[in-house]
C-alpha cells in the first residue's frame with residue numbers, strides 16, 4: 001500500500017469541447033499528498049485547478065497519467081472523496097437536516113439513524129438550531145458549514161474544496177477558516193483546497209502548490225513553516241506573502257504574453 005493518501009503521476013488533461021478547439025488544461029502534473037495533510041492549490045485563473053479537483057473526485061477522466069488513492073487508481077466518484085464548491089453544494093428544496101441525512105444514504109443506514117447522525121453532525125458544526133431550515137434561510141457562512149457537515153458525515157479520507165469561502169465577507173471568511181482547521185484536525189482527513197487568496201493559502205496550508213499558467217504544471221511547492229494560527233505580524237509571514245505574490249505575478253504576466261503572441 002502506498003504511503004501517500006493521494007498520488008498524482010504525470011497527470012495531463014486536454015478538454016475537447018464540441019465545435020471548439022481543444023484546451024490543454026494540465027500537463028504532466030505530479031504530486032503526493034500525505035494522509036491528514038492540508039494542501040492548497042494556488043494559481044492564475046484558468047490554469048486547471050478546478051479541472052484537477054474534478055479528476056481527483058472521479059467526476060472527469062484524465063487524458064494521461066495516473067491518479068491513485070493509496071495505490072489504487074481512481075475510476076469514479078466515491079464516498080472516500082468529498083467535494084465542496086464555492087456556492088454551497090446543498091439541495092435547496094431539502095432542510096439542512098435532510099441535506100446531511102441524504103448524503104448519508106449512500107452508507108445504507110435506516111432513515112431514523114441517518115437523521116439522528118445528521119443532527120449530531122450539524123450540532124457539532126454549530127447548526128443545532130437550524131436543522132429544519134432550508135438553505136436559503138441561512139447565511140452564506142452557515143450554508144458552507146452545512147456543506148462541510150454533509151461532506152464530512154461520510155468520513156471521506158480526502159476532502160476537496162473549490163474556493164469554498166470566496167463568496168463570503170472578510171470577517172465570515174476568517175471565521176470559516178478557523179472552523180475548517182478545527183474540522184480538519186478532528187476528522188484526520190487530507191484536504192485539498194483551491195483559492196485565489198494568498199492570505200487564505202498561508203492561513204490554512206501545510207504546503208502550497210503554486211500552478212503555472214495554463215497548461216497547469218507544478219511551478220513550485222512551498223511548505224508553510226509557521227505555527228497555526230499563523231502569526232500575521234511575523235516577518236516570515238510577509239516573506240512568504242511576497243514570495244507568493246512574485247510567483248503569481250510571473251505566471252499572470254506569462255499568460256498575458258501568450259495571449260498577445
Ligand SMILES: Nc1ncnc2c1ncn2[C@@H]1O[C@H](COP(=O)(O)OP(=O)(O)OP(=O)(O)O)[C@@H](O)[C@H]1O
Nearest residue numbers: 015016017023025044045046047048049050051052
Ligand atoms: N468542461 C470543460 N470543457 C471544456 N473546457 C473546459 C472545461 N472545464 C474547464 N475547461 C477549460 O480548462 C481550462 C482550465 O479551467 P479550470 O476551471 O480548471 O481552471 P481554474 O484554474 O480552476 O480557473 P479559475 O481559477 O478561474 O477558477 C480553462 O481554459 C477552461 O475553460
